[in-house]
Amino acid sequence: MAGVTLLFALGRGVTRRAATMCGVFVLSLPVYLGAYVLTPADLGILPAFLTEPRPWLDCGFGLSVHAAAFFGGWLQVYKLAERGFSLRILIDIAEAPGLVLTGERVATGYGGGRGIAWMREKRIDGLVTTGLAAWQDGRLRITPKGGRAARLFVGLRAALRIDTRQ
Amino acid sequence: MSGDPLTAALSSGVAWVAGALGAHVVVFRMVRVTRRARTLVALFGAAALGHVATMWLAGLNAWRTAYGLAAIVSAFICYMPFYYTVSASQSVQMLLALARAPAGLPPDELRRIYAVDDVLAGRLDTLVGAGYPRRGDEGYALTAKGRLVAGSFRAIKTLWNLGPGG
Numbered sequence: 123m124a125g126v127t128l129l130f131a132l133g134r135g136v137t138r139r140a141a142t143m144c145g146v147f148v149l150s151l152p153v154y155l156g157a158y159v160l161t162p163a164d165l166g167i168l169p170a171f172l173t174e175p176r177p178w179l180d181c182g183f184g185l186s187v188h189a190a191a192f193f194g195g196w197l198q199v200y201k202l203a204e205r206g207f208s209l210r211i212l213i214d215i216a217e218a219p220g221l222v223l224t225g226e227r228v229a230t231g232y233g234g235g236r237g238i239a240w241m242r243e244k245r246i247d248g249l250v251t252t253g254l255a256a257w258q259d260g261r262l263r264i265t266p267k268g269g270r271a272a273r274l275f276v277g278l279r280a281a282l283r284i285d286t287r288q
Numbered sequence: 289m290s291g292d293p294l295t296a297a298l299s300s301g302v303a304w305v306a307g308a309l310g311a312h313v314v315v316f317r318m319v320r321v322t323r324r325a326r327t328l329v330a331l332f333g334a335a336a337l338g339h340v341a342t343m344w345l346a347g348l349n350a351w352r353t354a355y356g357l358a359a360i361v362s363a364f365i366c367y368m369p370f371y372y373t374v375s376a377s378q379s380v381q382m383l384l385a386l387a388r389a390p391a392g393l394p395p396d397e398l399r400r401i402y403a404v405d406d407v408l409a410g411r412l413d414t415l416v417g418a419g420y421p422r423r424g425d426e427g428y429a430l431t432a433k434g435r436l437v438a439g440s441f442r443a444i445k446t447l448w449n450l451g452p453g454g
Contacts, residue, residue, distance in 0.1 A: 244454075
């Protein structure tokens with residue numbers, strides 16, 4: 123995360139930030155494996171009962187925790203900070219004069235003053251750029267890739283009985 | 289650390305995660321859950337307690353128990369963002385609207401179906417219900433919990449040079 127923070131803090135031109143973060147994670151894997159191979163199991167300080175004699179289990183467990191911390195932790199923090207709808211509303215209220223906003227001002231001031239309609243356009247652009255939907259003859263149509271994703275989400279939402287407004 | 293007890297601890301952790309996921313499906317299908325996040329936290333908390341009880345009954349020590357707990361925590365931090373993508377992502381809901389219209393949707397129809405004012409009103413209700421802002425005579429103002437979340441993410445957005453987002 124220090125590497126990601128340094129990249130983002132110094133490089134204002136970083137555009138594909140999620141992909142950049144994943145790249146940093148991939149680069150961290152050989153570093154992790156190298157550190158694992160080059161250091162003793164007890165790190166020179168741990169008692170014997172805290173060491174694991176089977177390297178595949180020891181190393182694999184560490185890798186899985188590392189991956190979970192990245193994909194479930196830092197990458198989600200980034201996604202929330204960059205795309206979070208609820209979070210943006212809270213930040214807009216926090217940045218308002220007097221720290222209070224009417225519902226109407228929340229809508230017009232959403233996204234640092236871009237307005238709530240911008241949120242919809244951003245989502246549409248996202249669906250198009252990821253290949254899930256495409257503009258054809260002035261209509262937004264779902265692509266085969268989007269259809270597969272939609273079927274998956276429909277199944278998951280049905281299994282978890284998600285049908286209410288969130 | 290001897291091999292078999294560690295395998296048992298990790299197996300217990302994985303089994304209790306599977307139990308939490310199964311309980312999620314069963315509970316959410318059988319009961320109209322209103323406090324979804326709290327319910328999910330409770331299910332994974334119960335899984336952690338179940339794992340600790342399993343380890344205690346098996347006579348395994350605290351260090352091995354911690355390995356299984358790490359597996360449960362890792363699963364939890366990965367599952368929560370996955371669940372919220374399925375249930376609350378605006379992009380997913382837009383994709384599902386497109387899937388219901390195989391001929392595609394023109395921009396006007398998209399705006400009508402995806403009425404951002406309704407989406408915003410629903411999200412504000414959810415946020416008020418979760419205790420982040422409160423609704424007063426002058427509009428929405430952040431609670432202490434809301435100020436903490438908004439302030440933390442404003443700091444992250446500044447540190448990572450992120451734009452307004454949302």
